[in-house]
Each structure stands twice: as C-alpha cells, then as structure tokens.
Amino acid sequence: MVDYFRFLLYKFFKFIILLLPKFLVKFFLDISIKFLYSISKRHREKAKSNIDLVYNDTISESRKIEIIKNSYKNLVYNIYEFVENQTLSLKEFENKITVENEKYILDALKNKRKIILITAHYGNWEYGNTLIPLKYAPTTMVGRPLNNIYLNKELDLTRTKNNNEMLTKSEASRGLVKALKNNRMLGLVIDQHNKTGIQVDFLGHRVKQTDSSSRLAIKFDALIIPIFFTMTSFGKYTAKFYQPIEPSTFKGENQIKDLTQAQADIMSEHILENPDQWLWQHKRFKKYHQSIYK
Numbered sequence: 001m002v003d004y005f006r007f008l009l010y011k012f013f014k015f016i017i018l019l020l021p022k023f024l025v026k027f028f029l030d031i032s033i034k035f036l037y038s039i040s041k042r043h044r045e046k047a048k049s050n051i052d053l054v055y056n057d058t059i060s061e062s063r064k065i066e067i068i069k070n071s072y073k074n075l076v077y078n079i080y081e082f083v084e085n086q087t088l089s090l091k092e093f094e095n096k097i098t099v100e101n102e103k104y105i106l107d108a109l110k111n112k113r114k115i116i117l118i119t120a121h122y123g124n125w126e127y128g129n130t131l132i133p134l135k136y137a138p139t140t141m142v143g144r145p146l147n148n149i150y151l152n153k154e155l156d157l158t159r160t161k162n163n164n165e166m167l168t169k170s171e172a173s174r175g176l177v178k179a180l181k182n183n184r185m186l187g188l189v190i191d192q193h194n195k196t197g198i199q200v201d202f203l204g205h206r207v208k209q210t211d212s213s214s215r216l217a218i219k220f221d222a223l224i225i226p227i228f229f230t231m232t233s234f235g236k237y238t239a240k241f242y243q244p245i246e247p248s249t250f251k252g253e254n255q256i257k258d259l260t261q262a263q264a265d266i267m268s269e270h271i272l273e274n275p276d277q278w279l280w281q282h283k284r285f286k287k288y289h290q291s292i293y294k
Contacts, residue, residue: 014083026234029076037072040281044068047280049292054203070276074123077231081124093131097229101241104225105136108244114180114222116213120191120267121279123229124237128187131239132227134162140179141165141187142172176212180220188213191267193284198257200264203271206288207264214259217247224259226266230277242266 013032017025037044047068055064085093108115117132117139119125133139143166165184167175176186191202194210202209217224226242245266250259271278283293 013079017080017083022235025080029080030073033069033073033076036076037069040072043281046283046293047071050280050284051275053205053285053289053292067275068280071278071280074231074277075279075281077234078124078126081235082126085126085130088130090134093127093134096235097127097131097237097239098232099239099241101243104241104244108223108225109137112183114183114220115185116217116222116224117185117187118190118213118224118226118263118267119187119228120271121189121282122191122267122271123231123277125189125229127229127237127239128189128227129164129166130162132185132187133164137185138163139165139185139187140167140176142167142169142176142189172212176216180216180222186213186216186222190263191278191284192282193286195287198260200257200261201268202264202284203268205285207285208287209260209264211256211260213263214247214256217245217259218250218255221247223247224263226263226270228270230274240270242270 016028020028048064051064051067088096105115115137117128119128128139129141141164165175165179179186188210190210190213194208197208197210199206200209201207213224216222224245224247226245228240228242230238230240232238245259245262247259250262252258286293
C-alpha cells in the first residue's frame with residue numbers, strides 16, 4: 001500500500017511538471033528540493049559525514065551545507081529530466097547536451113574496439129541510458145531494481161529504450177560477458193561501496209570498489225572510457241569523455257588493482273572539480289570508516 005501511494009505521488013509529480021510551462025517547472029522543482037532536504041534528516045547526516053571525512057576543515061561549514069543542498073538539487077532535477085527525457089528524440093537530446101572529447105568514443109568505434117563506459121552517480125548519470133545508445137551504439141548496463149515494484153516498472157521502460165539493455169546484479173556476470181562478445185558497449189556506474197570489490201583510494205580515503213570493469217577490460221582487451229554528464233544550467237548538460245584507459249598498459253601481479261585505482265582517480269578528480277553534483281547521501285566509506293555514520 002505504501003509503495004502504491006509513493007507511485008501515485010510520482011504520477012502526480014510527473015503530471016505537474018509536464019503540464020507547467022518551463023519557468024514554472026523550475027519554481028515547482030526548487031520548492032520540492034527544499035521540502036525533500038527538510039524531511040530527509042538521515043540522508044543529510046550521511047552526506048555531512050562523507051563531506052567531513054573528505055574535506056575535514058579545508059572548507060567552511062557553510063560551504064559543506066551548500067554542497068549538500070546542491071546535491072539534493074541535482075537529485076530532484078534528475079527526476080525531472082527522467083520524466084522529460086522519456087519522449088525525446090536524438091535531435092532534442094543534442095539540443096540539451098554538449099559533448100566534449102567525442103573523438104575518444106568515435107575513434108574507439110571506428111577501430112572496432114570493445115568499449116566499457118564508466119561513470120559515477122554524478123550530474124545526470126541516467127543520460128547514459130538514453131543518449132549513449134541512441135547516439136553511438138547499442139549498450140548494456142547494470143542497474144539495481146527499485147524496491148517499489150510500480151516505480152521499477154516505469155524505470156525499466158525508460159532505461160531499456162533506444163537500444164539499451166539493463167541487467168540486474170544477479171544477471172551481470174554472464175550478461176556483461178555476452179554483451180561484449182556481441183560487440184555491445186557496456187555502461188557501468190562504479191562509485192558506490194562494493195563489498196566484494198578491492199581496496200582503492202577514492203576522494204583521498206580507502207574504499208571498496210568493484211573490479212568487474214577491470215577484469216572485463218583485460219579479458220576482452222576493451223577500452224575503458226570514463227564519461228560524466230554535468231549540469232551547466234537548468235535543462236542543459238555537458239557530456240565529457242575522458243581519455244580512454246588502455247588495459248594493456250597495466251602489467252604485473254597488481255594489474256587489476258592498478259587498473260581499478262586508475263578509474264577511481266578519474267572519478268575523484270571529476271567529483272572534486274565540482275562536488276555539488278555528486279550523490280553524497282550514501283555510505284560510500286563504510287568499509288573502513290563505519291564510525292562516521294554512527
């Protein structure tokens with residue numbers, strides 16, 4: 001019953017933002033941001049714990065609060081974009097998103113390389129499910145199903161449009177291998193805690209991070225290409241491809257660890273350039289810093 005009520009709230013939210021003109025949509029969203037921030041004490045505290053760990057006393061308390069509020073803004077804007085993007089064409093996506101360093105992915109496709117795209121819960125990460133397969137090549141991604149069965153159905157319908165395939169974690173092992181064999185690009189969001197991963201440094205601290213992208217890249221000689229979708233203004237984004245990581249350049253017994261660390265370094269660099277658009281509200285550092293969440 002609670003799940004259905006939340007689904008109805010989402011439907012009401014969707015109805016409002018599709019009905020209102022653009023300038024009123026932003027006003028409505030900004031009110032929603034303030035409301036969400038005010039009622040989510042537990043997640044605010046997680047975000048503050050993470051920021052305190054990463055920044056310590058190198059930035060002011062007011063700046064820390066500003067980052068948290070902007071992280072909530074990014075999350076609510078993501079929900080809006082998710083609703084609006086369900087019916088957009090490639091041309092409409094291109095009007096919203098400026099692509100930087102596109103040569104990296106175009107060269108990889110031209111040279112018939114297998115490709116693993118990596119990103120973080122940063123900016124509008126859901127664009128990986130829409131723009132990428134629509135503009136470049138069929139893509140297979142891994143996503144966690146929502147606990148709400150009603151919302152999850154709508155999420156699946158949107159994520160699997162435009163030549164995109166979604167795998168659950170239980171399907172990932174075989175599904176990702178099959179996708180690479182069939183020359184589909186992979187898209188992986190790898191910035192969250194992974195209890196079966198390996199230790200790396202992320203944002204200056206020890207964490208557990210998945211090494212699946214590293215193992216697949218080595219096995220299939222696939223390029224790892226980082227990409228991040230950063231909001232530049234309301235409704236406008238930049239998709240920035242980073243220089244591909246070539247797995248063959250990593251040798252020796254620490255090959256997997258070093259390749260995974262290289263990915264963590266790029267994510268850290270991008271997040272620290274503009275921390276306001278990262279999702280700070282999860283227990284990213286709980287393996288080695290559990291005490292900060294008590």
